[in-house]
Amino acid sequence: MSGTTGEIINVTIKVWRQDGPNSEGRFETHPQAITTDASFLEMLDLLNEHLNDQGHEPIAFESDCREGICGTCGVMINGRAHGPQKATATCQLHMREFADGDEIVIEPFRAAGFPIIRDLAVDRSPLDRIIESGGYITVNTGAASDANLTPVPKEASDQAFDAAACIGCGACIAACPNSAGQLFTSAKIGHLNLLPQGQAERWKRTESMVETMEEFFGSCTNHGECSEACPKEISLDFIAFMNRDYLKAKVKNRALTGQK
């Protein structure tokens, strides 16, 4: 691709419409001409404007930063979470990945833990419940401590950074045949449990986050679809790390360390 103006392609959009959480859904089909320079969400913006002009309600879908860092966007495109391009969030997918005449099927993330709000927008607040149950460290604010007070081993820092790359979009859960939340939860646990700052609450955090996850999502059977769909390519290794820590948390004598 030479970076000049893109060509115009004609695609057919087959999109899931659903008026509310308890309404019956249906597919709608709309033709759309679009430049290959446009992003996937810009294509949806344009389609929505056409719908609005014709007196039809626009398609509800979520997005915010459109730079692949906030985790707000995410739909199933041709059956794949975030679409055909690997390691790419929906907002970073561009129409140059599609060809003239393509039919593009767009559906919401489908999981029992993610009820549909409307059209392509789903309720991903269970992810917030998991974070609230332990995805933080408790520190005193107010005084500025020295930046190098806590040495962090390079390997731990690198690994924690890889885990922290998770943007919490929920594609892992949408891609999983069991709708399991292990990749998301393990990335959030791994990020903190690998760092010295995360040790004080390590066992309490692990137990609490894993058990909150199990309230909402299915069980992991190591399919690996999650990591495949992940726009940040979070590794399955973190799931193994989380499982080990969960087991340890269950057998630790935590009374001595104040981690109930």
Added chain:
Amino acid sequence: MYQRITGENPYQTPMRIYPATHYTMGGLWVDYNLMTNVEGLYAIGEANFSDHGANRLGASALMQGLADGYFVLPYTIGDGLAGQLGNDPVPTSDPVFTQAVAGINDTNRRWLATNGTKSVDHYHRELGRIVWDNIGMARNKAGLQQAVTDIPALKEEYHKNVRVLGSADTLNQSLEKAGRVADFFELAELMARDALQREESCGGHFRDEYQTAEGEAQRDDENFAHVAAWEWNGEGTDPTRHQEELTFDNVALSQRSYK
């Protein structure tokens, strides 16, 4: 990231880099405790104006968020909360609350009843065009005056001719956007007024009329070494400009060169 957006491999094709406008520097006026002029409402991070200079440096959002949240607010918010100790939470039957709800419901109804011919996105884009053309990185008196005239005119058309479909009882993103774009009109007009008033070039504000022979920003410290904070006086009334002087005890102000 670059390759995903542009479709070009920067190892093979030189990266296309262009400057981007930032438009506003800082946000709500706050006092030294980070409280806004609304009693009990605190604004921290880049939502307030306190640490922002005339330009925006990379990562300043993180810096200010951390500084305000970690070092300032923990010491100051207690003072704001102390007066409320022992008070019961304000019930939703409070007249202020019910008035606010009624106001929002009214606004929503108005958007849905307008039933014009153009989408919210259309007006957002038109507003963006005025701002891009006249309040961009380089601006001048004529352009800014144009913007001060054009923005309210477009705003009036927006309120008369926007088409927002659906209802207020379900998730309605057009309705959400309609309110947000209405706010953008106010902000854009304020930006134009502020840029018009500041007859110098400084940081992200470059007035064509005020530049050195080499094309660098020409500040006027005599008249403009201050922060301008604008006070909202209600719909249809011009805002009031307040000045907070910038005083420098240990450094002398001098011309900056990016060369």
